[in-house]
Amino acid sequence: MTSAARRARAWLIRFGAAVGLLVAVVALLLAPATPASAHAVLVSTSPVGSAVVPQAPAEVVLTFSESVRKVSGKIRVIAPDGSRADRGEPRFSGAVVTVPVDSSGPRGTYLVTYRVISADSHPVSGAFTYSVGAPSTPPTDTGNDVRADPVVGVAVKVAKYLGYTGLLLLVGPALVLAALWPRRLSRRGPARLAWAGLGLLAFATLADLWLQVPYTAGGGILDVSGSGLGEVLGSTFGAAHLVRLGLLAAAAFLLRPLFAAPAGRTDLIILAVLGGAALFTWPLAGHAAASPAPAVSVVVDAVHLGGMAVWLGGLVMLAGFLLRRADERELDAILPIWSRWAALAVSALLLAGTVQALIEVATPKALVDTTYGRLVLAKIVLLAVVIAVAAYSRQLVRRRTAAGRPTPMRRAVLAELAVTAVVLGVSATLVQTTPARTAETQVAGTPSGYYSATLTSSLYSLQVELDPAERGPNTLHLYAYTRDNKPQRVAEWKVTAALPAAGIEPIDVPLLPLTDNHVTGEVSLPAAGQWEFRFTLRTTDIDRATVTATVPIR
The missing domain is CATH 2.60.40.1930 (Macroglobulin (MG2) domain)
Structure with missing residues (x-):
């Protein structure tokens, strides 16, 4: 290839990366600015629940503990005769939702049903009644099924798991190919693994966007309308996922030459920036952005995720390629460096996880009184097992046993991967579970x-x-x-x-x-x-x- 052709190819690669990055920036700029909140709770209503008022009100007001956003058609007021009493679209202003109603409606008991979305993308639903003049037999709202199919809940967790898996399958090969891969070995196998990780991550991101519609609005896995999808894409959750897709597209142009040959310093720096930015899209779409200290939570969550991706992705490369293909001299050079990297990644993971747990769990009591707390305890136990195995692996490196006889090292790495596969499952469940700080508050207020x-x-x-x-x-x-x-x-x-x-x-x-x-x-x-x-x-x-x-x- 001539120097002119190489320059043209380099320009095309950087242009493609710039386009992908531009998509991410535009999605970020279009993201709605919403205050931090989490798992909103209905704190008051007007009329008051179960109250009897002399005249029909012109509006029903719902006040939540935190800001919420709407789910189309999921706030309804049912008159005593079963007809709809609400008129027009509800008005959302932070934590206050105002529902216009027909003030000339009949006397009797009215039913108000609602479903809204908290800032951390989880739905909140409920109902209450009030009566005009005198109570009557409460009506039912047969047309407002706010339940999500249980299959949707399971699919959401599966998509989260696939996303984490795709991330580590992408980060591991990219990192090792950039810094540790022996020049004499073919890059084809790790490149295929990385492309599979990129594809899996993109698929999981698109699945997250699709599933968020029935998860928040109710219904089955195929109950996705254009308006519902538009609402999701217009939310902070949607913007974070669109940014992730844009960053992945930009990175793909730079990963292609890296998978073929050692990359230049400039391309590696750009890739590192894109990867770091992509890590922030996970906390920005979840609990971290809605925590009491969102800036801290978002940073430590991104560090936690990055440490996991480096550590586990590197283990996959060790078990799948390096310990099988590299010779003794190459392993002598690679393993000590990897051991230091793993120690740093695990330290970052543990430090960030500790800060994250302190924020999300809030109190020691919540560790045992809430589902979130118990999942955190399970994750801690599993990580302790993994760290013990990792410590054994590092001992093998120090004794040079791995270089002479790689089988014990390979077995230790496989054991680490087996346990961490379970850790990923716990993590995928954690991000869909009410944070202990919120659940424990509810428990504290409940005898x-x-x-x-x-x-x-x-x-x-x-x-x-x-x-x-x-x-x-x-x-x-x-x-x-x-x-x-x-x-x-x-x-x-x-x-x-x-x-x-x-x-x-x-x-x-x-x-x-x-x-x-x-x-x-x-x-x-x-x-x-x-x-x-x-x-x-x-x-x-x-x-x-x-x-x-x-x-x-x-």
């Missing part, structure tokens, strides 16, 4: 007697939640599912509560249907003790089954 159980019969499975499970007023939520865990339509519900030990006969619990498979109710329990609850559900004209539960009331 420790909160009761939750799943009861089964031959017809259905019933999820029971009683809050706060103490003497006095309690809120009951019931969710019915089929035996294969799909929402079960219930034609009639009946619930009673009794305390035989105190001579208290069964009390009927009035219920408010929210969806076909979900009802709520309020019950006042006058005494502490072992209360017997009976739940009778009729699913068809002839199919009926009763399940019971003994609930400790403090």
